[in-house]
Amino acid sequence: MYKMQIESEEDCLRPMNCQLNVLSRSDGSAMFTQGDTAVVTAVFGPAEVKPQRILIDKASVEALYRPKTGLPRVHDKMRETLIRNTCSTALLVTLHPRTSISIIVQEMQDSGGLLACAVNAACLALINSGIAMKFLVAAVSCMIDHEDNILIDPNSKQLKGSKASLTFVFDSIKKNIMACHTTGRFTQLQYEESLLKCRNGSDKIFSFYREIVRKVHQEHDRMSPTCRT
């Protein structure tokens, strides 16, 4: 049913699975896996906001990242900041002033590319919650190994031999960079190349989002033919 052509080298994203609406209490939720990295995300909102976080002209977006074991540490807080900034840009926050939108990400399995997986899962949960967004976001991670090869969407085994790892987040309309997080050393040329490759990869993720929405809507149309005029 789907034609896949894997032409050139091994540049490929890991297989993606997702299930929406896995949690009954939250407004939107998604369980998303990329290869062996799995993440479950829940979105609550627009909901009542605490007085210290209230913003009079827009919704207050809050992101929470919980690791599987132990208490949240510094790099978890960094992930929270990135997710929060990305999502507050993508959401139409001025539509819901004086409310709060919370995005909670729970790590389930970490096999590399966790930040990218978390951002993608957050976007899926936001789609499921129905909060209005300006555009969708997709994150792609890549790494540069010691032979200066650029590998897209590496798993934890491949990441062990990396000298730099980069994660880019793109928006769905103009494919601009919304966020970028890197570790390690790399040249400008390597950065540009990784950026182009990751941008190419983000197209796949956007079409994945479209597919799941299309699937749901097709079923809705099929089940309620009276809606169709």
Added chain:
Amino acid sequence: MDESRVMRIYFGTDWGCCQVSLGETKVLAQVSCEVQKPKTTRPNEGMLFLNTELSPMGSPHFEVGLQSELAVQLNRLLEKCIKDSRCVDLESLCIVAEEKVWVLRVDINVLNHEGNLVAAASAAALTALSHFRCPCVTVTGQETVIHDPSEKDAVPLNLHHYPVCVSYAIFNKGEHIIADPTAIEERVSEAQVVFGVNAYRELCGLHLGGSSLTSHDLILQCANRAARRAAEVVQIMKLALKEDADARAAGKSVGFSECIQETKLLALSQKQLGLQLDTSQLRGETLKLVQKKNKHIMYDEKGVKVDSGQDDRDEDVEVEPSVILLDRGSAELLPKQKRIKTERTVPTEAGVGEGGQNQWMKIEGDNESLDESDEVMSSPSDVEVIKEVSYEGNKLVDSIELSGDSEEEETVVLNAADVNMSVENTDDSGTSENIRNWYPVKQW
């Protein structure tokens, strides 16, 4: 009265990671271990710590950090049931007496709270403990070597028995008792009773909370039923563990990606997604771009920086810059958007693809045609045009993007009505049959 919801257990790829769903209640447990000095009072034993986190994801009224009454109660119940009953053989966790022991830590995260958290959490904790493998340790004289699981197989933990928690909710002063209460039932109940029972009908923990006066034979009756239920739960756990062990031995893929039921409506999976990239051309392009970037940084009279070649797409796209004039003193640079030739994962029915050519507003020519947009296109007297504007693009969307905070004009990418509208507005240039119709066209 004895009806319980269906319990499902899924395992992750790591040892000691499992998710239990009891109806809609979902709990994730993970076991980890660490070497530490033992307690002075018990130098031969390892230690076990249980940590229950009520994640804000579980319920809207769960908060971070704040240890609510429910969290404390849950933690205490599980500790009583699992730690105090000494179901895990702690002496086997000893490496070097009085110096090094394994310290186990069980983190339980509540993903969704739909009632009966204690049963789900206890099942998750016990399953995770049974699933966990401790790294193999060899002690040679003064040295202790901890082997990586890839070198030497990790050792499973020793569990004497499985004390599962079973809870009941009491209504109407003991007239009605129900097993496995949901969230709503819990909240309207008068009292809850939790039994910690193992498969040998031994009582490991008991908790009675609430405001209901009950007779003692009621409690005994419940205890009997709880023992039966506990035996069932232990059966389910053992079966799940066995299935997982078989799957791993057979080399089949395990992990949470398997628990996503693809047949469900809201689930989707996609296997290998190859990216079609010509690496040599890619390198050439990046080199060109990097050189360009460092040379050509142009400025116009108002100091608006106009970079050429900044917005690069894929290697198939020409990056001719074009300036759009919006307002006084502001300009935006957009490259020509050519058809991006990435591979198409197109299903044969509807025209779902990479998003196709943008059909929303097709503007040919130069500045005059920009009057069609909603934005105010004042005369560009203050911004010097370096290159002529001629682009095809999602102009409506772009102009909204750049107008700063006017987010009232929503740009909803997935909208059938917009597809309709764009069909009418589109400048017919022979490509109108390529309508993006991955939605059935609906009239509201």
